[in-house]
Amino acid sequence: MINKYLFCSLLLFVLMTGCHPAPIPVPDSTSAPSATVQPTMMSLLTEEPTQTKEILAEDNFQIGNTHPEQSFIPNTSPALFNNKIGDMYSLYPQAYPDHPGYEDPAEFADRIASHGLKWMRLSLDWFDGHEAVETGAYSAFEVHPQQDAAVDALLEQGVAVNLALVYWDETLDEPVIPSRFANETDIGRFLDYVRFVVSHFKGRVQHYSLLNEPNIGVDTQQFVAPQDYIELVRRTVPVIREIDPEAKIIIGEVTPLIWPNSIRYLEAILESDILPIVDGLSWHAAGWSSPEYMAEEYAAYLLLVPEIIKKARENGFEGEFWATENHWRTAESAHPEEYDGYTPVTAAKYLARGIAWHYGQGFYVGLAENLEHPEKQPVIENSCTLFAGAEPIEITVAVEPAIENLQIFSFQDPEGNTLIVLWINSIAQEDDVSVPATLTIQDGGFTSIIGIDVLHSVQQNLDFSEGEDGSIILSNILIWDSPVVILAQP
Numbered sequence: 001m002i003n004k005y006l007f008c009s010l011l012l013f014v015l016m017t018g019c020h021p022a023p024i025p026v027p028d029s030t031s032a033p034s035a036t037v038q039p040t041m042m043s044l045l046t047e048e049p050t051q052t053k054e055i056l057a058e059d060n061f062q063i064g065n066t067h068p069e070q071s072f073i074p075n076t077s078p079a080l081f082n083n084k085i086g087d088m089y090s091l092y093p094q095a096y097p098d099h100p101g102y103e104d105p106a107e108f109a110d111r112i113a114s115h116g117l118k119w120m121r122l123s124l125d126w127f128d129g130h131e132a133v134e135t136g137a138y139s140a141f142e143v144h145p146q147q148d149a150a151v152d153a154l155l156e157q158g159v160a161v162n163l164a165l166v167y168w169d170e171t172l173d174e175p176v177i178p179s180r181f182a183n184e185t186d187i188g189r190f191l192d193y194v195r196f197v198v199s200h201f202k203g204r205v206q207h208y209s210l211l212n213e214p215n216i217g218v219d220t221q222q223f224v225a226p227q228d229y230i231e232l233v234r235r236t237v238p239v240i241r242e243i244d245p246e247a248k249i250i251i252g253e254v255t256p257l258i259w260p261n262s263i264r265y266l267e268a269i270l271e272s273d274i275l276p277i278v279d280g281l282s283w284h285a286a287g288w289s290s291p292e293y294m295a296e297e298y299a300a301y302l303l304l305v306p307e308i309i310k311k312a313r314e315n316g317f318e319g320e321f322w323a324t325e326n327h328w329r330t331a332e333s334a335h336p337e338e339y340d341g342y343t344p345v346t347a348a349k350y351l352a353r354g355i356a357w358h359y360g361q362g363f364y365v366g367l368a369e370n371l372e373h374p375e376k377q378p379v380i381e382n383s384c385t386l387f388a389g390a391e392p393i394e395i396t397v398a399v400e401p402a403i404e405n406l407q408i409f410s411f412q413d414p415e416g417n418t419l420i421v422l423w424i425n426s427i428a429q430e431d432d433v434s435v436p437a438t439l440t441i442q443d444g445g446f447t448s449i450i451g452i453d454v455l456h457s458v459q460q461n462l463d464f465s466e467g468e469d470g471s472i473i474l475s476n477i478l479i480w481d482s483p484v485v486i487l488a489q490p
Helices: 004-017 041-046 105-114 129-135 145-156 184-201 226-243 260-270 295-314 344-360 376-386
Strands: 085-090 119-123 160-165 207-210 248-254 280-283 320-326 364-367 397-400 406-412 418-424 434-441 448-453 458-461 472-480 484-489
Touching (some): 085 376, 105 145, 119 145, 160 184, 184 226, 207 280, 226 248, 248 260, 248 320, 260 280, 260 295, 280 364, 320 344, 344 364, 344 376, 344 406, 344 418, 418 434, 418 472, 448 472, 472 484
Parallel strands (some): 085 364, 119 160, 160 207, 280 320, 320 364
Antiparallel strands (some): 397 434, 418 484, 434 472
16 A cells, blocks of 8 residues: 555645647667767767856856856757657647647647657547537547648657547536446447557557546546546557557556545556556656645655555556656746746746656656746756666765755766766755755766756866775765756766
8 A cells, every 4th residue: 555644644734725651660769869860968068069158156066166167958859869758739739720729740740859858648639528528529530630740740750659548428428427437338439449549550659548637527528436447447458459569558647646536546556456467657746846835745745656666566567657747837827726836947947856856766757848938948958868868777976964855866878977966855946046065976987077957058077086995076066956967977
């Protein structure tokens, strides 16, 4: 069982506060991208930059460092290994060129690739049932040419597709009681739709995720009782496997795990017998919470995730974890049901943290963001380049003096570089806040070390020394309230 103390504390707090043509090959995430498209990470960091930036104060990375500060220039999707970072997009408007949300397929794919994303979570329909009901846009056994073109254009750019299998049925009346997919007729129609979609996209779609936020919308088409969702998974997986054995199947996709309802729903899945038959387990991250808003729930989430991983593995799950719909809203993206009090800068800092923290768990990281937001765009693009092909590793890094709320993760990229990512996980400030410290890396053998600021797109060579035991010592390093990447090259 998931730790009941965490769950009960979270529940109590919430109660108290009220709160087509021949298939196009799918991008291979394990193979190297074309080396002729963009420079490698090594050349990216050593080439003479096209420009320099003076954004922060002097001594941005290391007190007394006299090396020049340079711009960090990110890469685009075709040049990157799989960074496991993606976003979400409904393809419903793509079916109607006169729809205000329509985007030319090639331009759409170019835009996504320009940010370095390596996968997109798509849906042929609206993601949520209320949108289908309000617009009368129910699911149909049809894929429009422009939707096909959008998928193909993404694949050509090296961006894989995670297609959400949602099915909004115009024959159903609301309220739907007691639950969607509680009878054989309803299940049968969904399986027919799955057969149609998977047959159409066979060889082009890499992942299928089963429904979206099935734990909400009681009495509507969206809500599926946990036991009915589990049975639907059991019935749907063999259908997809028969048609496209290479496709991966993701389940869950519950609302943010800052809500007791979401935790209970995911716990039911964790305790079921379906985990060994699927390839991915997904939930919608910690929503818009942070150390400054719903702080207790946010802190509980950081402790809850390792328990979820442990429970899933114990119950036979061998697949990948997905934390999707990471986003932090500002007044520019106000939502009636979500907190939007972050400033553009603090939202960008929390986004940078969210990407790094979940990537540090080895997860696929999904966003629900405006990719062109001025402050967030660099965070997304820089993270996509820095984490491309990087895998979590365990190395010993001592930090003196001890820093409260320090978060630190380490990775190795395909070129053999070691990446150490660290930040102070306190309330993000509008102005940059830092604490000086000495870092000792027990695993030495580095010839150069570079500091990279994800938020401000700047980099600087760092001074270091070697200890008597062969360790690497970085003195007077500044640790900020947004992630900095220390890239050590062998």
